[in-house]
Amino acid sequence: MNKKQKELAIEVKGITKSYPGVVANKSVDFTVNKGEIHALVGENGAGKSTLMKILYGIEQPDEGEVSVNGNVVQINKVDAAIKLGIGMVHQEFHLVPSFTAAENIGLGEEPRNSNGLINWDKLNKDVSEIAEKYGLDVDPNLRMIDASVGVQQRTEILKTLYRNADILILDEPTAVLTPQETDELFQVIRSLVDEGKTVIFITHKLREVMEISDRVTVMRDGEVQGVSETKKTSVKELANLMVGREVFLQVKKEKSKPTDVVLEVKDLWVHDARGLVAVKGVNFEVAKGEIVGIAGVDGNGQTELVEALAGLRDTSRGEILFEGKNIEKNSPRQRRREGLAHIPEDRSNTGLNVRLAIWENLIGTSYFRSPLSRGGIVSMKNILRHSNELRETFDIRSPGVTIRAGSLSGGNQQKVVVARELSEEPALTIASQPTRGVDIGNIEAIHEQIVEIRDSGKAVLLISAELDEVMSVADRVGVIYEGEFVEWVDPSKVNQEQMGLYMAGIKG
Amino acid sequence: MEKFSFKDILVLIAGLFITAGVAYAILTVTGFIPTDIAKLFYEGAFVGQRNILNTLNIATPYILTSVATVISFRVGMFNIGINGSMYVGALYAAWAGYRFTTLGHLSHVSLCIFIGMLVGALWMLMPALLRVYAGVSEIISTIILNFVAVLFVSYMCNGPFRAAPIAPTTARILETAELKQYFPNSEFHTGFFIAVFVAFAAYFVLNKTTFGYELRSGGDGLVGFYPSRYSSYLGIPSDRSAITGMLISGAIGGLAGAVIVLGNTRNFYQEMAFNQGFDGILIAIIGKLEPLGGLISSLFYAALKNGGLFVDYKTEVSREIVVILMSILIFFVSAQKIVSSLERFEFVKKLDKFFSRKVK
Ligand SMILES: Nc1ncnc2c1ncn2[C@@H]1O[C@H](COP(=O)(O)OP(=O)(O)O)[C@@H](O)[C@H]1O
Ligand SMILES: [Mg+2]
Numbered sequence: 001m002n003k004k005q006k007e008l009a010i011e012v013k014g015i016t017k018s019y020p021g022v023v024a025n026k027s028v029d030f031t032v033n034k035g036e037i038h039a040l041v042g043e044n045g046a047g048k049s050t051l052m053k054i055l056y057g058i059e060q061p062d063e064g065e066v067s068v069n070g071n072v073v074q075i076n077k078v079d080a081a082i083k084l085g086i087g088m089v090h091q092e093f094h095l096v097p098s099f100t101a102a103e104n105i106g107l108g109e110e111p112r113n114s115n116g117l118i119n120w121d122k123l124n125k126d127v128s129e130i131a132e133k134y135g136l137d138v139d140p141n142l143r144m145i146d147a148s149v150g151v152q153q154r155t156e157i158l159k160t161l162y163r164n165a166d167i168l169i170l171d172e173p174t175a176v177l178t179p180q181e182t183d184e185l186f187q188v189i190r191s192l193v194d195e196g197k198t199v200i201f202i203t204h205k206l207r208e209v210m211e212i213s214d215r216v217t218v219m220r221d222g223e224v225q226g227v228s229e230t231k232k233t234s235v236k237e238l239a240n241l242m243v244g245r246e247v248f249l250q251v252k253k254e255k256s257k258p259t260d261v262v263l264e265v266k267d268l269w270v271h272d273a274r275g276l277v278a279v280k281g282v283n284f285e286v287a288k289g290e291i292v293g294i295a296g297v298d299g300n301g302q303t304e305l306v307e308a309l310a311g312l313r314d315t316s317r318g319e320i321l322f323e324g325k326n327i328e329k330n331s332p333r334q335r336r337r338e339g340l341a342h343i344p345e346d347r348s349n350t351g352l353n354v355r356l357a358i359w360e361n362l363i364g365t366s367y368f369r370s371p372l373s374r375g376g377i378v379s380m381k382n383i384l385r386h387s388n389e390l391r392e393t394f395d396i397r398s399p400g401v402t403i404r405a406g407s408l409s410g411g412n413q414q415k416v417v418v419a420r421e422l423s424e425e426p427a428l429t430i431a432s433q434p435t436r437g438v439d440i441g442n443i444e445a446i447h448e449q450i451v452e453i454r455d456s457g458k459a460v461l462l463i464s465a466e467l468d469e470v471m472s473v474a475d476r477v478g479v480i481y482e483g484e485f486v487e488w489v490d491p492s493k494v495n496q497e498q499m500g501l502y503m504a505g506i507k508g
Numbered sequence: 509m510e511k512f513s514f515k516d517i518l519v520l521i522a523g524l525f526i527t528a529g530v531a532y533a534i535l536t537v538t539g540f541i542p543t544d545i546a547k548l549f550y551e552g553a554f555v556g557q558r559n560i561l562n563t564l565n566i567a568t569p570y571i572l573t574s575v576a577t578v579i580s581f582r583v584g585m586f587n588i589g590i591n592g593s594m595y596v597g598a599l600y601a602a603w604a605g606y607r608f609t610t611l612g613h614l615s616h617v618s619l620c621i622f623i624g625m626l627v628g629a630l631w632m633l634m635p636a637l638l639r640v641y642a643g644v645s646e647i648i649s650t651i652i653l654n655f656v657a658v659l660f661v662s663y664m665c666n667g668p669f670r671a672a673p674i675a676p677t678t679a680r681i682l683e684t685a686e687l688k689q690y691f692p693n694s695e696f697h698t699g700f701f702i703a704v705f706v707a708f709a710a711y712f713v714l715n716k717t718t719f720g721y722e723l724r725s726g727g728d729g730l731v732g733f734y735p736s737r738y739s740s741y742l743g744i745p746s747d748r749s750a751i752t753g754m755l756i757s758g759a760i761g762g763l764a765g766a767v768i769v770l771g772n773t774r775n776f777y778q779e780m781a782f783n784q785g786f787d788g789i790l791i792a793i794i795g796k797l798e799p800l801g802g803l804i805s806s807l808f809y810a811a812l813k814n815g816g817l818f819v820d821y822k823t824e825v826s827r828e829i830v831v832i833l834m835s836i837l838i839f840f841v842s843a844q845k846i847v848s849s850l851e852r853f854e855f856v857k858k859l860d861k862f863f864s865r866k867v868k
Contacts, residue, residue: 336743350737353726353738367721
């Protein structure tokens with residue numbers, strides 16, 4: 001390692017930060033070398049975002065000091081951070097949906113003509129130049145409403161580069177990306193570092209840490225658990241540090257013993273929101289006591305298939321038989337009553353109403369039943385007891401159940417959804433991306449719960465874009481490509497490469 | 509919804525002090541003795557049976573319109589048209605008040621109130637349907653309907669409902685339709701009790717019933733300003749919730765108009781100028797979109813108004829100063845940035861925790 005690389009871009013000493021009820025950072029020491037890709041990993045609620053918000057001037061530490069490029073600095077507002085060359089892409093994007101990429105990137109810093117009006121040509125040109133330099137594929141004139149998540153993220157990165165950021169903080173950038181988009185992002189990160197930038201990359205996917213980072217810092221419960229060069233550590237070691245106990249990366253389960261068929265789908269056709277055919281005549285069955293997985297790259301009809309099964313989208317042809325009865329005309333409520341639960345892929349606007357309290361989100365499938373309500377009058381006492389029980393069973397980390405669901409971290413929001421759906425002990429659980437944006441310790445817990453449901457003789461349909469997840473949890477896997485099943489496989493008898501080919505639509 | 513917290517109270521008190529300071533300055537500059545005016549203001553709002561009753565009388569329609577706002581906003585419908593519902597509710601309550609001649613007191617009053625609420629609700633049917641089935645923003649359609657309401661009632665009391673040849677008014681309602689005024693020195697009437705009842709009923713329905721949960725599940729508050737898919741995902745008919753919420757909101761708006769006619773004016777006339785439907789939005793937001801919050805802020809707002817009227821009546825101070833002061837105060841109370849920035853003070857955090865524990 002040469003001398004230049006050893007210089008510190010960021011040095012944080014003894015940072016402590018508390019929120020009401022939690023200490024989010026406990027005397028944290030954290031250093032980032034100039035020009036490196038530094039991974040910061042930890043479970044949800046470990047305090048990663050808080051630490052980054054302190055660096056970016058959004059939050060003020062209670063104690064401790066921050067140095068940037070060797071100088072002790074006070075970062076008391078975001079402007080100060082930007083002046084120091086720090087840029088941050090938040091977990092939730094901060095974009096104006098009706099603005100174009102260029103308008104978002106230039107917002108507040110637009111180049112002016114001599115007459116004081118905005119020089120749009122220059123802005124577009126500048127944006128295109130930066131985009132090209134770092135391989136960030138963004139059309140400056142595309143409105144953010146119409147942009148994919150990947151493009152929105154690249155726009156956020158451009159926003160920081162446009163403000164001359166040298167140190168980029170990416171807060172869980174891959175949580176929302178498909179595998180392909182993740183690969184593209186990694187290329188961008190590499191080209192940023194090649195151009196002399198420093199990148200802090202937050203994630204809880206350890207495979208990504210191994211793939212991209214130079215060094216890694218692990219946090220748990222607000223404290224730093226360890227720092228290491230990535231080469232010198234392993235996924236296993238990181239996982240144990242993160243969770244604080246031994247983690248089993250492989251799901252432990254017996255062979256499945258399927259019995260009666262619960263769900264039978266026959267020649268099902270479904271259209272997407274734009275009216276295009278998304279699901280093209282699929283056939284499959286799910287039986288009691290088995291977990292059926294659906295693998296595939298996002299956007300191959302999974303969303304539409306799940307919505308049709310859950311009653312959120314009309315089908316155009318075919319049959320959905322639930323315990324032998326056609327449920328195609330039934331409302332979501334009726335389907336739930338018959339024993340179908342649904343963990344949706346979009347948790348923040350479908351699985352939850354983030355404006356409601358946690359308890360209000362936990363009772364969505366049971367509020368109309370005794371003991372939570374009687375004769376239309378709710379019993380707050382019973383509801384709070386029920387909600388607190390779920391909070392404990394499903395390990396939802398929050399100071400209480402009366403705060404808004406929107407104030408929880410993504411992983412904890414997901415646990416609220418999972419808790420509500422699984423507490424109903426449904427005959428069939430449709431779990432769509434159940435661990436997206438959830439950290440390792442909790443992924444393990446959710447997987448265990450899914451296997452438990454199976455072992456209690458219930459059926460599970462698991463849809464996931466994470467190949468590892470489907471392969472390790474499901475008993476039988478169908479690979480979907482462009483709305484059709486390419487192949488059904490036994491996950492213990494097929495390797496990753498073969499699956500990769502199926503997912504690309506290549507058969508046999 | 510975020511609940512009231514100690515921070516809010518702190519900001520309210522600070523706002524009151526700053527407003528008082530501004531008032532002091534303005535009054536001194538314009539040659540009045542501020543302490544005298546303050547005394548009068550206080551007296552007008554709170555001292556003596558008559559003034560207290562007048563404050564409650566002024567509060568009556570505000571309580572109703574703020575509750576109407578709370579309900580629509582919390583189902584995710586931004587109903588700006590409560591003033592329109594008030595107008596048509598008032599007009600038809602007056603019509604029912606003189607038209608039905610053979611009823612007893614209770615049945616006649618109830619019928620007039622029912623008709624006022626029904627018409628107020630129907631007035632909201634079109635914007636609700638347009639929103640749910642055609643995606644027309646209810647903000648726009650209800651704003652437009654406010655104008656339509658003014659023109660419509662003015663036509664009706666000039667034309668079909670006109671009773672007197674000299675002025676565009678309806679006939680006076682019959683005694684059997686009157687809401688009782690209890691005291692000779694004030695217009696305070698039974699409508700106040702109705703309004704308080706409605707506020708408590710709304711609180712109960714929204715927070716303590718499964719029906720209220722279903723109404724709120726797709727909305728609940730200003731944050732985000734978009735409906736959540738959560739309710740339809742659960743199988744709660746969210747379209748029906750949105751429509752129901754709008755209709756209830758309109759009905760309570762109609763009730764606000766009806767109680768003014770049945771309790772105060774006893775007829776409907778063209779010059780009747782309502783603005784409680786608009787102020788109700790403000791009051792509801794100050795009350796954190798809680799029905800009981802709306803009740804308390806209405807009383808507060810009415811006290812300010814009545815104090816101002818008293819000062820206006822007793823002195824040369826113009827009534828406009830009250831409007832200015834009220835605006836400053838509301839500015840502070842609704843300044844959320846100030847509220848949240850208070851978090852940086854340790855003692856505020858502690859007090860906040862202390863209070864929230866008590867509430868639980
Ligand atoms: N604004 C806030 N108010 C109160 N608690 C917060 C706030 N932001 C974060 N927290 C809490 O601080 C802890 C750390 O959160 P965070 O830094 O977001 O974790 P991470 O990014 O590692 O998932 C969590 O327990 C979280 O609930
Ligand atoms: Mg985070």
